Amino acid sequence: MAGHNDSSVSEKKSSQAVDDLPTFSAENMQNNMKVIYYSRTFLSIIGGVIAGILGFTGFAGFIFYFLIMAITSVGLMAKAKFSVHSYFDSWNRIILDGFLGGLLSFVLFWTFAYDIVHIF
């Protein structure tokens, strides 16, 4: 009985190990990551322009950036039809990756639009 139990336990373990086998195509994953990168970059530029026109200064602008990025995450999830695991290997890829990458573009375009509209 005990032996049987043991074998079932080990079975479970190994079946889990089998489930963990990374069987996904890396090229498609890279393609997906690139799509996300483009979306985020474009939206950080657009977000910067909007924040500049609205005249945000200081902390409000950064909050606006994070808001835009959060909306982008939701939009990307909607694009993946909320079945993230058939397109990415983890949730972090779609939610967190590239969150800070667009910050420099955002700040530049924020400054640009703000200067054009407000300081002159």
Add this chain to the structure above:
Amino acid sequence: MGLGFVVGVVGVVILSHAAYSTIQYRSLLKIMEEEFSGPPMNVVVELLLGLVLCMWAALTVPGNFLSIKPDTDENRMVSLPGNLDFMIFNHRGKVFSSEMDMKLKI
């Protein structure tokens, strides 16, 4: 792709128009010597519209997600010709290789 791109361009144009009207509004305020408290209503509406259009463009233009699962239709793992590991050069066909070259030349 085409439609999304056009939508993105329209969004950017709307944004630049919003920027322009804000500049006008500010110069008006300067003449009337009032303080700037916030952009006028129509600019905010334009910005929101531009944001929505650009968001839509940003989500559609870069292309679709491809499934990474090996068991979907468009993603067969058994694409043998594309797999270098299954290419065999050391087979009896190499005897005919010169003929192959001739065929290719013709």
Add this chain to the structure above:
Amino acid sequence: MAEDLVLDTAIRDWVLIPLSVVMVLIGILRYFVSKLMRSTSQVPDLKIVKEGQVIVRARNLRSAANFIPPKSFRARRVYFSNEENGLLHVPKGQAPNPQAQMFSDPNMAMDMMKKNLSMIIPQTLTFAWVNFFFSGFVAAKIPFPLTQRFRSMLQNGIDLSTVDVSYVSSRSWYFLNLFGLRGLFSLILGEENATDDTQRMMQMSGFGFDPTKNLGAEKDSLDIIQHDWALPKFEQRAEKVLRNLIR
């Protein structure tokens, strides 16, 4: 310093906007020039291609290790990573020295020089141009407060210690553009493009990448892999899946 500076709108129309537009256009121009100058008939080195293929094969073995029996896996691993003549094993001292390789191959040196020229010349020219036409303007204002430390970075070219730090001189606006426009370039030029300055600087300091390092890393990761043959348990797994389907 609480009161705002009143800037002439002519500065906006004739400094801020032209400077930014010119930066974008020069970035695009540089991309195409470096694309043109890149030598088209580049025959890849046989040895490098071979090593790349070996790495791909080792990676495939690593990712599919659990689908083959332990004996086969061990045999393959020895084939790749034994200490005498394994494919991934690079004997010490035999690693190709990139420096020496460069001197033996004038083409490579030429390439490197072209790359550097296409990077440095436009940069110097633009900087000289900006200095000549636009020096000494307060051109922009950063919409968030910064500490005094940033003064030398943001107000390069104007010597006014009473102006608020968030005001940016035109020369510093040039630098901000130089670093901040990468996102835009990657959008309009597609892909990781040639304007990626910081990355290239990294490469220059490392002086080319070392393929033997790749081989060594792959060998290490192949050595530490835990082999666990998956197939004997596959019937149970299939049974489980089918049961789940029935249920």
